[in-house]
Amino acid sequence: MITSRSTYRQGFDPVSIKADFPILNREINGRRLVYLDNAATTQKPITVIEATRRFYTRYNANVHRGLHTLAEEATAALEAARREVAAFIGGVKTEEVIFTRGATESINLVAYAWGQHNVKAGDRIVLTQMEHHANLVPWIALAKRTGAELAYIPIDDNGYLVLDRLSEIISSKTKIVAVTHMSNVLGTINPIETIIEAAHARRALALIDAAQSMPHMPVDVRSLGADFVAFSAHKMLGPTGIGVLYGKESILADMEPFNYGGEMIGEVTYDHADWASLPWKFEAGTPNIAGAAAFTPALDYLEKLGMDNVRRHEHELTEYAIERLSLLDSIRILGPLNADHRGGAISFVDKDVHPHDLSQILDQHGVAIRAGHHCAQPLHRRLGLVSSARASFYVYNTRGDVDQLVYALKEARGYFGHE
């Protein structure tokens, strides 16, 4: 719980942080870029951009078993990124950190490599009504393949999970409970400790979709006790094309591989193959090596700011934004109004102007927001909507950015002839 607005470290200065992000100097339609689409992807600090350049100009090579200098350096960079991730998420073993393309692939890996062998007809998979398609469609597909059933933890009209019937929903037939830590639409921070505990009480596994939480608040995977955790580098200052699946060593060790090919094998003959040790068993083929090399400085940047401070900063900004948006009568905010219970992804609808039109006009004022279903169609339907507009914050955003958002929203209404 965060109580006061200004308790966080003085060192955290979004204005000087902005200076580390070259793209924020860009002008859009003659206005300074106000980037508020951070739940989709975040911008990159110069250190991340520079690390990519450095990789390609100094030590680009393929990894593993290369005996020349470049290959050794590239391998060292990949494994250093793995150690950095392991430390960042709460001090797990490097064997438990698998590099994927992103959160989506991480979840698919589990649905295929664990799900296919552990979920049978009649078993249950438990999700929530607020899942992103990435933590929904792989399970719908698994349920279809296996004959398992899906059950959903419902939400109330304020965007909170309803946990009353939790022990009923997580029935004894439940094999896995897959839940988002922070909703990319509602912003809600879910009580995943309670849910993980309830899953484990039924001997079900718990997968946490941390795509939105890991970038924005301290997440200690070890003390949470989650069995799987998925997230993407590009949503936390890192490059595109790389993400992470954390898995408990004991579970990963028993799993079949997902993709097959080079680097993930032990011995191969023309009709048999066995597998490399963890984590490589799950990393077939050439990984996104430049991506890994640039993920390290992203994590360094966040470490240096301190994830507590990141959370405090966004908490303050979210509180301020909700305050200001609530003054606009035509705007309805989705999800919790109390910033203690939510992150900085704020979705809303205007009663007169369609989200797409809003977004188009906001762009004229340099303000980048997202409009649509944000990969959560069922959730929107549950809320009686087909789409919404979403502004979402990160470390470089300021109150000035919120002011520009509110100004542009008013302008948009005016443009379409509303007061």
Place this chain on the structure above:
Amino acid sequence: MITSRSTYRQGFDPVSIKADFPILNREINGRRLVYLDNAATTQKPITVIEATRRFYTRYNANVHRGLHTLAEEATAALEAARREVAAFIGGVKTEEVIFTRGATESINLVAYAWGQHNVKAGDRIVLTQMEHHANLVPWIALAKRTGAELAYIPIDDNGYLVLDRLSEIISSKTKIVAVTHMSNVLGTINPIETIIEAAHARRALALIDAAQSMPHMPVDVRSLGADFVAFSAHKMLGPTGIGVLYGKESILADMEPFNYGGEMIGEVTYDHADWASLPWKFEAGTPNIAGAAAFTPALDYLEKLGMDNVRRHEHELTEYAIERLSLLDSIRILGPLNADHRGGAISFVDKDVHPHDLSQILDQHGVAIRAGHHCAQPLHRRLGLVSSARASFYVYNTRGDVDQLVYALKEARGYFGHE
């Protein structure tokens, strides 16, 4: 067939090409870097490095349905890369170009999304004895899952495929024939036209692993008539973490998706989902957008050189290298000795010095080669080896590089006390 050494365009000047690759200025152990590990991954021209930087400093955003300027520009870059790939591989439809992490994932996509539904117990999967693990292990796994059998087109001791019994091996039970276009160990360029035809004669599909051919010679996917073609950007001047699966539209259209999540769906409810149109149906989650943006200038670079010229250049270099290496009595070259039948990946063994030790000493002379089984254990066993050393060329390599290789090989023998 290429007959003369110096027929290719004067404009192709590896020395001035070298200047476009910043990493080649690096010194390794006090010597200029002679990078001969191109079959593992290639170096990147400044335009590719610059495109990555530009993406992150100018228009980094998530793609699809974003209505703000950055999102539109990022989407345009992704789709421009797709058009560029479609043109580069012979003028296919953009619907047929799926972005993956690399060749390995491309092949796994087919083995899962096509294989799982089209290959049954008793069916046959045909491969060759020279496949990379990426085009071997996914099929071994599919055969295990389905009860299908594997059959191999054999090789002779010179590293050529033996096609005598082709119509027997590709039996009427055969569902797919998956063959490398160019071996990453032997260098052999396989007669894939013949093999594709034989596959189609049996109503089997043909998958071509073009990871080694696409970067090094003109490949016209359309006129080849292959059903699937897989390759990686990082082996053709492009970034890591992105590759391509080409698939015939009619086949892709009938396939189930592979990974599930955002961007690949049409409509989603809590218990059902349908799929987006091609190619997006196969691209779940945030793609490697920066990777795509930097793949375009890589293809531009190759286009500008002309793939015919690239092939001619490497042909000349391969001929020269084979000539020089053949003068070393202790060296045995694997694969065809005739450069007309092979690409520029030249594997060899020294009768006295282990490949790992060779590679380690070569590194002392600035020469980067690979040592090991090159992700082809069964092939090495077939050749009576466990590992080999491999030098492989690309556009920036020169005769001087070959000379340095040969010099360093002699030095290495001396170091270990051999003449």
Place this chain on the structure above:
Amino acid sequence: MSDAIDSLYRDVVLDHYRHPRGKKKLDKVDFRNSGKNPPCGDEIEVELQLDHDTVKDLSVSCSGCAISVASGSMLYEVIKGKSIEEVRKIARVVKAMLKGEPYITDGIDFGDLDVLEGVKKFPVRIKCALLSWTTLVDAIDRAQSGNNSGMSTTE
């Protein structure tokens, strides 16, 4: 505001958006089709009353952004009373105009439709403007093949 945005949201477009025509109940419906853009959530319902080869009357009801609503409303105005052959021609011209391809108007009355030309500078919005047209043409295809209702998409 930039010129581009003003050419996207022309006054005529905004007027159609605020007061969409064609949202009405027909006394008799010969053919019906609904269309959807799942990624944006835009939805449209088209009903046709045919008199031989002429669209005697129609109703168009659209929920979505300004562009898709305005496009549907303009469609209503232009199509009403046209022959099926003319409808197909107009639909082809609209498609070409939106995609920035060359077209000839061939002396047909296009009403306000030329204002949709501004959409072509906003690739993401082309689908919005197209939805009603795709849905209409599909309805006509079905009508001519004797299949009287269905579902279209611009995906």
Place this chain on the structure above:
Amino acid sequence: MSDAIDSLYRDVVLDHYRHPRGKKKLDKVDFRNSGKNPPCGDEIEVELQLDHDTVKDLSVSCSGCAISVASGSMLYEVIKGKSIEEVRKIARVVKAMLKGEPYITDGIDFGDLDVLEGVKKFPVRIKCALLSWTTLVDAIDRAQSGNNSGMSTTE
């Protein structure tokens, strides 16, 4: 050549590589184990003749790179005649030395083993030097648990 490479391939290492000791046939084999590094293809075969708690004799035959062959050869020389307890201690020290961790030699005779210290600067080669030791210790573990042959790997 750099100093680092010369400390990897010390003369003693090269001598062991060229003339590996311990490649012999034992008249009687109590325990046998083979080891493999699938990624590099290095293979080793260790045979033990035990006299109570002492390694009375052993044979080591190794195919692989200079480092793995030399390491196996040195293992033979150092281990022969040592007690199982000493063998375990030595193996622990070698492992620590290769990984660059602190260790104390505790007055035990290490023969030429200290030359392996140069390997630690070449992370990829550590596995080569370790293979024979892992295989030996696994053999002893199995011997002590009554399981007389097996297969080890440093993966």
